Amino acid sequence: MQHLITPNDFSNNEILDLFKDARLFGDLQTNSILEGKLIVTLFFENSTRTRSSFEIAAKRLGADVVNLEVQTSSTKKGETVEDTVANLNAMKPDAIIIRHSDCGLPASLVEYVDCPIINAGDGKNAHPTQALLDLFTIYEHFDGKTKGKKIAIVGDISSSRVATSNLELLPRFGLKPILVSPKKYKVSSIYKTTSKLKKIVNKLDIIMSLRVQHERHESNVLPEELEKEKQKYAKKYCITKKLIKDKDILILHPGPVNRNIDISDEILEDKRSKVLQQVANGVCVRMAILKKLILQKK
Numbered sequence: 001m002q003h004l005i006t007p008n009d010f011s012n013n014e015i016l017d018l019f020k021d022a023r024l025f026g027d028l029q030t031n032s033i034l035e036g037k038l039i040v041t042l043f044f045e046n047s048t049r050t051r052s053s054f055e056i057a058a059k060r061l062g063a064d065v066v067n068l069e070v071q072t073s074s075t076k077k078g079e080t081v082e083d084t085v086a087n088l089n090a091m092k093p094d095a096i097i098i099r100h101s102d103c104g105l106p107a108s109l110v111e112y113v114d115c116p117i118i119n120a121g122d123g124k125n126a127h128p129t130q131a132l133l134d135l136f137t138i139y140e141h142f143d144g145k146t147k148g149k150k151i152a153i154v155g156d157i158s159s160s161r162v163a164t165s166n167l168e169l170l171p172r173f174g175l176k177p178i179l180v181s182p183k184k185y186k187v188s189s190i191y192k193t194t195s196k197l198k199k200i201v202n203k204l205d206i207i208m209s210l211r212v213q214h215e216r217h218e219s220n221v222l223p224e225e226l227e228k229e230k231q232k233y234a235k236k237y238c239i240t241k242k243l244i245k246d247k248d249i250l251i252l253h254p255g256p257v258n259r260n261i262d263i264s265d266e267i268l269e270d271k272r273s274k275v276l277q278q279v280a281n282g283v284c285v286r287m288a289i290l291k292k293l294i295l296q297k298k
């Protein structure tokens with residue numbers, strides 16, 4: 001049985017097949033491919049897009065969805081996540097989708113289940129469905145000609161599972177990443193890293209802007225200090241018209257966007273920004289993933 005824990009769980013050919021299905025599902029119309037199937041979602045961390053995207057994808061395929069409310073579940077009574085998942089598994093769902101702050105948790109749950117586990121984000125570790133929808137958005141934009149395209153991933157690289165999974169996936173399709181961040185969010189990498197976005201912007205085909213994950217940084221910073229820090233960050237890393245001028249460039253962001261800190265209002269309205277296209281693509285890519293994993297031969 002196949003699970004989706006990191007983008008490396010799918011080969012390039014499997015991903016290209018997935019994209020064919022995603023294209024067919026692109027109009028986001030309802031069908032009955034997964035009629036009678038039951039999907040459980042378990043989100044231990046906040047989510048707007050990913051959770052609703054999975055739920056809509058499942059429902060568009062005719063599946064039923066049970067969203068376990070973790071705030072009121074038995075993990076609050078001391079049950080381990082492993083036991084919660086084993087108990088849910090005993091009720092014979094067809095897939096379990098999980099988001100949790102512990103890196104590696106979804107991978108460790110595989111031995112407790114008889115159905116596919118889909119990782120919807122584990123700490124800083126991985127977010128495979130986001131990387132797949134990002135790649136799909138890039139792939140469609142460049143008509144499949146992704147080889148050699150330069151992509152700057154800009155922001156809080158050190159805390160971002162979106163960055164981790166994209167760095168695992170995009171180079172497999174010939175994309176050339178450059179990691180752009182202030183020193184405090186820098187990671188050591190086999191890819192070029194820099195803190196100077198302005199200096200490299202002219203070389204780029206794509207910018208993927210990321211939010212600074214303040215909730216992952218331990219801090220007793222006062223609100224005024226935090227605001228000052230955000231403004232300082234925005235001066236160097238916010239994607240603005242002044243920065244990209246009339247350049248032909250694709251602007252991406254996984255959301256949630258901090259307006260005028262990550263990307264300016266003006267650029268969010270600009271047709272080079274495909275942030276909402278990413279959200280739409282998220283549904284059809286997740287439809288393709290659910291179809292693949294649930295209908296696979298056991």
Ligand code: NCD
Pocket residue numbers: 049050121127130161162210211213254255256
């Ligand atoms: C991201 C996440 O949760 O990892 N959002 C998402 O899934 N679209 C990024 C973030 O929280 O900044």
